[in-house]
Amino acid sequence: MNARQEAAIQTPLRDVATKNMDPICWTAELIGRGTGHTVRCLKRIGLPRIVWRRPRRADSLEDVLRRAILAETARTGIALSGEEIRELIGKIVELLRNVFSGEIGVGAIPSVAELVRSGSVFSDFLVPMIRESGGLSESKREMLRRILEDNLQLRQASLEAERQ
Amino acid sequence: MTNSEFSASKKRQKTSKRTKTASAPKAPTLLVGIDLGTSRTAIASSNGHRLGVSTYVGKPKDEVSEKLFGKRLLFGDEALYNRMSLDLLRPLKDGVIQTASGTANEHVDAVQALLAHVVSLVSPLDNDVVYGVIGMPARASISNKKLLIDAVRDVFDAVMVVSEPFAVAYGLDILTDALIIDIGAGTMDLCRMHGSFPTEDDQATVSKAxxxxxxxxxxxxxxxxxxxxxxxxxxxxxxxxxxxxxxxxxxxxxxxxxxxxxxxxxxxxxxxxxxxGIVSDLTKAIYRLVGSFDPEFQKRLRDNVVVCGGGSQMTGLRMLIEKALDELGGGRARIVDEPVYAGANGALKIANDMPDSFWEHLRD
CATH class of the missing domain: 3.30.420.40 (ATPase, nucleotide binding domain)
Structure with missing residues (x-):
């Protein structure tokens, strides 16, 4: 990947838009290949075409990828933490770079769905939570106590209404 | 949708729960966090599931459609997709259960059936004790909260309701000097966090969303x-x-x-x-919460505005909020990584942190 391509991958689409350039043409220029090849790359990765075709102006490639991953996690119910999503984006960007530089062919790119599935370690999301619960700070414990108090009052009112 | 349909399922759930708790007093605990939204309900559970369902409940219109679907109730996107053959109900409005004039309320029963459905989707084991935390609009009234607790008491072994933006803050561990904005379908909920439990004055609910x-x-x-x-x-x-x-x-x-x-x-x-159309009300609520905060800490609050919920996905919203903050001296806003699940994640974290002894107080 050359310096121009490296710079282009970081370019917010807003800047692409000011050049009045179609994002597909922008990517094609970035790859140095035709638009057909570019579309095949993006389709293979599984980026929803509509998301790609109508990017938000402030979006960078990473933003577009993030949205695709979020859509996939919402669709499949597979949970990824923010950090996992960031890692995954890094992985996809790396793959794109390899495709762009011609190191790997389009067929070797896993789809976003496959990446999301392979990258899913929900326990990673829970582990810090459970670890933290061992040592609840006083302020957190107080907050939880207040929640309990509120809910006990609600429950009491509810039981009284039921009795009446 | 008739109430008898829902009542029947209510009785079945009650029976099964009694059996469950009586036969397994030391059963494993399944914790669930739920963001019960007007448009979408998200659930995260301690056994690793996380998913979202559109907040719709549908009942087949007649025997033909009931035979076609092979079930008495349909939920979420499946209900929406097949709405031509269903009596479709959207049980929430402005973030709370719709209330009818009569005592029997089909919306209450629909919420109960929907939550029983979403809990079943996270695959609880037969002997699991299920504890749930449900997020509600920041300024939901006592009667709205009570209505929800009454509706779902049979679905959980113990259940708590919390303010939705507070759940988001708790989940993200942003408990001090932050303004949380949750833009949903029914309401926009705001909550300022200052290291202690937020009071009514710290929260705002705008019913334009x-x-x-x-x-x-x-x-x-x-x-x-x-x-x-x-x-x-x-x-x-x-x-x-x-x-x-x-x-x-x-x-x-x-x-x-x-x-x-x-x-x-x-x-x-x-x-x-x-x-x-919703921006002016949102701006007013931000100004009110920032403007009535301790002046020494207002800047910290302005610099930590966290936006979540489906509405946070509107292009340019972050910049618009920052522009609105300029009038107060400037500030910074950010959109959370997982806008749709932030509430459910936070509710699950609250459920997880809640000591067992606290849960015991709420069990029947």
């Missing part, structure tokens, strides 16, 4: 293109895909039919106007 945008957009398009054929569901999908409040120049064209024939319609201006 996603649904308001949908209705406004629908009205505006109807006004400009009276012959275009569309439904509110189509409008909602368009908003979710293209919604924006920025100064973008590209045109947004969507396909509707006119007497069955597909046509393209330019809705760029209408969409922006509709999306901007």
């Amino acid at each position: 996603g649904d308001f945008i949908d209705q406004t957009l629908s009205d505006l398009i109807r006004q400009r293109y009276p012959r275009a054929q569309f439904t509110l569901n189509m409008i909602k999908a368009i908003k979710e895909l293209h919604g924006y409040v920025s100064d973008k120049e590209e045109r947004i064209e969507v396909e509707f039919t006119v007497e069955g024939r597909p046509r393209m319609f330019d809705i760029t201006a209408e969409l922006k106007r509709a999306c901007l």
Whole structure:
């Protein structure tokens, strides 16, 4: 990947838009290949075409990828933490770079769905939570106590209404 | 939808729960966090599931459709997709259960059935004790909270309700010097965090949110293109895909039919106007919460505005909020990584942190 391509991958689409350039043409220029090849790359990765075709102006490639991953996690119910999503984006960007530089062919790119599935370690999301619960700070414990108090009052009112 | 349908399922759940708790007093605990939204309900559970369901409940219209579906109730997107053969119910309005004039309320029963359904989707084991935390609008009334607890008591072994933006803050571990904004379909909820449990004064609920945008957009398009054929569901999908409040120049064209024939319609201006419709109320709520905060800490609050919920996905919203903060001396806003699950994640974290002894107080 050359310096121009490296710079282009970081370019917010807003800047692409000011050049009045179609994002597909922008990517094609970035790859140095035709638009057909570019579309095949993006389709293979599984980026929803509509998301790609109508990017938000402030979006960078990473933003577009993030949205695709979020859509996939919402669709499949597979949970990824923010950090996992960031890692995954890094992985996809790396793959794109390899495709762009011609190191790997389009067929070797896993789809976003496959990446999301392979990258899913929900326990990673829970582990810090459970670890933290061992040592609840006083302020957190107080907050939880207040929640309990509120809910006990609600429950009491509810039981009284039921009795009446 | 008749109430007897729901009541029957209620009785079944009660029976099964009694058996469950009686036979397994030391059963493993399944914790669930739920963001019960007007448009979408998200659940995260301690056994690793996380998913979202549209907040719709449908009952087959007649015996033919009941035979077709092979079940008495349909939920979420399945209900929406098959709505022509169903009596479709959207049980929440403005973030809370819709209340009818009579005592028997089909919306209450629908919420119960929906939550029983979403809990079943996270695969609880037969002997699991299920503890749930449910997020509600920040300023939901006592009666609304009570109504929800009454509705779902049979679904959980113990249940708590919390303010939705507080759950988000707790989940993200932003418990001090932050303003949380949760933009949903029914309400926009705001909560300022200052290291202690937020009081009523720390929170605000604005009942102009996603649904308001949908209705406004629908009205505006109807006004400009009276012959275009569309439904509110189509409008909602368009908003979710293209919604924006920025100064973008590209045109947004969507396909509707006119007497069955597909046509393209330019809705760029209408969409922006509709999306901007909630901004003035949002700005006022931000000004109120920041303006009434301790002046020494106002800057910290302004610099830590966290936005979540489906509405946070509108292009340009972050910049618009920052622009609004300029009037107060400037500030910074950010959109959370997982806008749709932030509430459910936080509710699960609260459930997880809640000591067992606290849960015991709430068990029947």
